[in-house]
Structures are given as structure tokens and as C-alpha cells.
Amino acid sequence: MPPSxxxxxxxxxxxxxxxxxxAEQLCRELEQHLAECPDCHVVFNTTRRTIELYRRYGxxxxxxxxxxxxxxxxxxxxxxxxxxGAK
Ligand SMILES: [Zn+2]
Numbered sequence: 538m539p540p541s542x543x544x545x546x547x548x549x550x551x552x553x554x555x556x557x558x559x560a561e562q563l564c565r566e567l568e569q570h571l572a573e574c575p576d577c578h579v580v581f582n583t584t585r586r587t588i589e590l591y592r593r594y595g596x597x598x599x600x601x602x603x604x605x606x607x608x609x610x611x612x613x614x615x616x617x618x619x620x621x622g623a624k
Contacts, residue, residue, distance in 0.1 A: 544570075544577050544611060551577075551584050576611050583607065 547570050553559040554567050571578045583603075 544574060547571075547574075547577055548580055548611075551581050552588075555585055555588050580607055580611070 547567055550559055550563060550567055554564055559567065571581050
């Protein structure tokens, strides 16, 4: 399995983690991965900051296209396509 696919799995879980909805064991594994993976760490920090702003001000969203840019940088466009296809 290529590294980007493994990252994609963790990126899916970052929002769950930040919502406190990720199982304890997976939290530990995610934290471990973030410590080792600068790419995911950037996404994690960006997502966390966005959620914090959202909670504080109620209506702050990620800049248009920012999420797509992030995913493209991480070579995770396949994931984006999967998501849009599933919804
Ligand atoms: Zn990663």
C-alpha cells in the first residue's frame, strides 16, 4: 500500500479525532502517525484551527478550494473523487 493511501486513512479520521469521536486506540495511533508524518501534521493543524475558529465565531469556513489544494498537494485526489462520488 503506497504511503499516500495510508495517510488518506488517517486524514479521514482527523475530524473524528477533533470531534472526540475516535476510539481511544485509534487516537493513540493517529497521534503516533502525526508525530511521524509532516504532511498529515499540517492537515491536522489546519483542520484544528478551522474548527476552533468555527466554534469561536460560528461561521468561519475553510477558504474556497483550500481543502482541494491540500489534498492535491498530498496526492490524495483519488480520495476527493471517492468522496464526491459517495455523496
Ligand atoms: Zn501521513
